[in-house]
Amino acid sequence: xxxxxxxxxxxxxxxxxxxxxxxxxxxxxxxxxxxxxxxxxxxxxxxxxxxxxxxxxxxxxxxxxxxxxxxxxxxxxxxxxxxxxxxxxxxxxxxxxxxxxxxxxxxxxxxxxxx
Ligand code: AMP
Numbered sequence: 001x002x003x004x005x006x007x008x009x010x011x012x013x014x015x016x017x018x019x020x021x022x023x024x025x026x027x028x029x030x031x032x033x034x035x036x037x038x039x040x041x042x043x044x045x046x047x048x049x050x051x052x053x054x055x056x057x058x059x060x061x062x063x064x065x066x067x068x069x070x071x072x073x074x075x076x077x078x079x080x081x082x083x084x085x086x087x088x089x090x091x092x093x094x095x096x097x098x099x100x101x102x103x104x105x106x107x108x109x110x111x112x113x114x115x
Contacts, residue, residue, distance in 0.1 A: 003097035005041050018073075023059055024066050026102075035105030036074045036081070040067050046098040049087040067102050076104035082111075 008015035009025045016028040018038060029037040040063050046052060052060060064083070071077045081104025086093040 003045050004095055005039075005097040005099065006045055009041065009043050018070060019066055021066075023062050026066055026070055029101065033101075034103040034108060036071075036076050036103065038067075038070055038074070038102040040070070040100040040102060042098055047096045048093060048098060049085055052098070063100055067100060070102055071104065074105070080104060082108050 004013075005025075007013045008017070008027060009020070011017075017025060018028065019026040022043070024040060024042055026038050026040045029039050042056075042059055042063065044059075046056065067083055068077075071081050081102060084101040084103065085091075085098070086101075
C-alpha cells in the first residue's frame with residue numbers, strides 16, 4: 001500500500017517541499033508543533049526505525065546532512081533544534097514511513113513528558 005508520504009514525494013498530493021534529491025525529500029509538517037517543523041523522509045518507504053537495514057546506513061546519514069542544511073537555511077542552527085524519530089505505538093508514530101522531525105525556532109522545553 002502506498003504511504004501518504006510516498007504520495008507527497010511523488011507529488012501526487014500537495015506538500016510544501018523544501019528539498020528533494022534522489023534519496024530524501026523534506027517538506028513542512030502540516031500541523032507544525034514549533035515555528036520550524038520539517039519532516040525529512042527517505043524516498044523509499046521504510047516503515048519504522050526497526051526496519052532500517054544495514055544497507056540503509058548511508059541513506060540515514062544523508063537524512064542527517066539534509067537536516068543540518070535545512071536547519072542552516074531556516075536560521076535555527078545556532079539557536080538550536082531537535083531531531084526526532086518516533087517509532088511504533090509508544091513512540092507516537094502516526095505515519096508508517098520513516099521520517100525525522102526537524103523542530104526549532106523557539107525553546108522546545110523538556111525533552112520528554114510521560115507519566
Ligand atoms: P509521526 O507521529 O512521527 O508519525 O509524525 C507524522 C507527522 O506527519 C505528524 O507530525 C503530522 O502532522 C504529519 N503529517 C500528516 N499528514 C501530513 C501531510 N499531508 N503533509 C505534511 N505533514 C503531514
